Amino acid sequence: AALYQEHVGHVAAYVLxxxxxxxxxxxxxxxxxxxxxxxxxMPTEPMVRDPRLQPFAWDSxxxxxxxxxxEYVAAGIEAPAAGPTAEEAIxxxxxxxxxxxxxxxxxxxxxxxxxxxxxxxxxxRFGGEALPLPLDxxxxxxxxxxxxxxxxxxxxxxxxxxxxxxxxxxxxxxxxVSRTDYPSDDLLTGDGIVGAHGGSGLSSxxxxxxxxxxxxxxIPHAIKLTVNADRFLSQAEGGYRWPAxxxxxxxxDGSETCRYGGDRPEVRMGALLALRPDFDVEALRTDFARxxxxxxxxxxxxxxxxTCRDTVGVVTEWSPEGRVVDEVADRYEIxxxxxxxxxxxxxxxxxxxxxxxxxxxxxxxxxxxNTAATPGGPGARLAPCAPSFADGTGGPPAGSVCx
Numbered sequence: 001a002a003l004y005q006e007h008v009g010h011v012a013a014y015v016l017x018x019x020x021x022x023x024x025x026x027x028x029x030x031x032x033x034x035x036x037x038x039x040x041x042m043p044t045e046p047m048v049r050d051p052r053l054q055p056f057a058w059d060s061x062x063x064x065x066x067x068x069x070x071e072y073v074a075a076g077i078e079a080p081a082a083g084p085t086a087e088e089a090i091x092x093x094x095x096x097x098x099x100x101x102x103x104x105x106x107x108x109x110x111x112x113x114x115x116x117x118x119x120x121x122x123x124x125r126f127g128g129e130a131l132p133l134p135l136d137x138x139x140x141x142x143x144x145x146x147x148x149x150x151x152x153x154x155x156x157x158x159x160x161x162x163x164x165x166x167x168x169x170x171x172x173x174x175x176x177v178s179r180t181d182y183p184s185d186d187l188l189t190g191d192g193i194v195g196a197h198g199g200s201g202l203s204s205x206x207x208x209x210x211x212x213x214x215x216x217x218x219i220p221h222a223i224k225l226t227v228n229a230d231r232f233l234s235q236a237e238g239g240y241r242w243p244a245x246x247x248x249x250x251x252x253d254g255s256e257t258c259r260y261g262g263d264r265p266e267v268r269m270g271a272l273l274a275l276r277p278d279f280d281v282e283a284l285r286t287d288f289a290r291x292x293x294x295x296x297x298x299x300x301x302x303x304x305x306x307t308c309r310d311t312v313g314v315v316t317e318w319s320p321e322g323r324v325v326d327e328v329a330d331r332y333e334i335x336x337x338x339x340x341x342x343x344x345x346x347x348x349x350x351x352x353x354x355x356x357x358x359x360x361x362x363x364x365x366x367x368x369x370n371t372a373a374t375p376g377g378p379g380a381r382l383a384p385c386a387p388s389f390a391d392g393t394g395g396p397p398a399g400s401v402c403x
Contacts (some may be wrong), residue, residue: 004032015167028335043095048234048390052093053212055162056185056192058396060146060212060271061243061375062221062384063192063299067401070377072276072365077232079358082311083339086325087355088318089208090168091157092133099130100163102172102272105177109147109167116140116171125178127163132157133176137185138318149226151196151315152178153205160187164196188394193243197224197304201245207302209316210293213358214327219295220386222302224315225273229260229306236265242372244270249307258308264366267303272370274300275363277382286349288332291358292339298383300367300376310359311339 011028016389019027024179056063066073093103104123105115112118152168157159162185164179182196185203195203207224222374229248233239239260249270250256260268275281275296284290293315295301307313316324316336333349342358344351378401385402388395396402 008381009064037044045298047387047388050212050391051394053185053210054386055187056190057188059375060192060206060395060403061188061302061370062203062299062385063181064376064401065297065381065383065385066272066274066300066367067374067377067379067381068370068380069374070274071369072274073264074256075232075250075267075271075273075364075366076262076264077227077273077312077361077364078266079342079361080228080339081341081343082309083341083344083354084336084357084361085307085311085313085339086295086316086327086336087166087305087313088302088313088323089204089224090139090152090170091205091208091210091317091319092137092152092153094134094320095132095155095157095159097132097134099134099157100133100174100176101130102126102129102168102178104315105167106167108145108179110289114140115147115169115177116173117168117177119175120175125181126163133170134320135174138172140169140319149197151198151204153195153203154186156184159263161188162187162205164194166196166198166204168196178241186346188389199229199248199305200240200303202243202270202302202304207304209314209324211317211319211322211324211327214324214331215290217291219291219299220294220383222272222299223295224304225301226305226307226313226315227303228310229262229269229308230258231310232262232264232267233260233303233306234262234265234268235260236268239273240269242370243302243341243375244268244304246353256391258306259369260364263282266370268366269303269306270298271303272367272376273364274367275360276365279363284356286332286334288328288334289353289360293356293360296364300370312357332380 058147088362102125104120107118164182183194193208239251252258340350340354
């Protein structure tokens with residue numbers, strides 16, 4: 001019974017992603033029947049983590065759960081009129097793929113021709129270094145017309161170095177384009193802080209909601225959020241706070257439509273937003289919202305970008321393995337790109353999710369003592385810390401905040 005209760009959600013999520021919904025219950029039942037019959041063969045080794053699914057050091061801001069001594073300050077973020085949305089990060093962790101060079105796109109975020117057609121082949125990213133990028137992975141599907149953020153993370157052939165760039169597009173004609181390079185990180189030992197979210201300087205890879213999170217029915221890390229800076233991000237102290245390394249260049253520019261206009265100094269780029277432990281997750285209507293809410297209770301969510309419109313976004317994976325937005329549509333019947341308004345009245349999953357996110361957003365708090373010295377706040381952690389990698393490295397040492 002204990003084995004079933006611990007793993008049934010994960011097994012069901014895995015099956016639903018790969019099989020017809022009508023067959024899922026029978027497959028899950030058969031799986032546990034076989035597991036019971038062969039229980040003597042079940043492994044007893046401790047849990048390990050795959051660095052490609054949950055990267056970086058155990059005490060990276062993305063991996064460290066919130067502490068019991070966290071100081072919560074109400075964020076004052078209102079339900080977005082346009083409803084919630086998703087911002088996709090391009091994640092390519094295929095070190096054995098053919099290597100291709102990335103060239104400059106001259107189209108940024110202010111309009112202009114599609115990025116895959118506005119190319120300067122003479123200007124190559126990363127000093128002309130070729131990186132592993134599968135030939136059959138294409139992200140040019142019309143999304144470029146909206147000039148999305150598309151922070152990109154690419155795992156080098158050494159299997160450790162993560163190159164980061166924005167906005168990354170893999171075009172139909174085989175060209176790979178981007179605009180700005182950012183510092184690289186180490187998949188195993190890096191802190192996961194620096195990266196290609198241009199408004200905050202935070203990691204492209206860390207905090208992204210992954211396909212594996214859906215399979216596990218649990219997000220074991222902080223997530224990444226984008227908010228409307230004009231309404232909610234403060235200009236205090238330059239408009240950002242740790243672990244962000246910057247704010248948008250227009251943050252304090254009074255002539256810019258998207259300048260930061262929030263009145264709560266705690267709510268800045270890089271703020272760790274969280275739900276208090278007493279938030280009623282089970283009162284939410286949709287399973288996907290509950291998945292996000294549990295992550296926001298245990299690990300929180302970092303503000304990494306500005307939506308520049310009245311919406312709140314969650315950063316999700318788009319990789320050669322698939323897209324979280326597609327999996328959420330298939331599994332939960334929720335269109336993350338549509339964003340039903342929060343005042344919707346229909347009985348559809350989209351409306352239920354929008355109302356769930358309105359409740360979550362209204363309940364968000366800033367963990368105000370989240371600093372480099374006390375990440376997540378001090379004290380015992382609200383959830384298990386990231387386990388070691390398969391070789392025994394990467395886990396929390398004895399006597400740590402997780403010990």
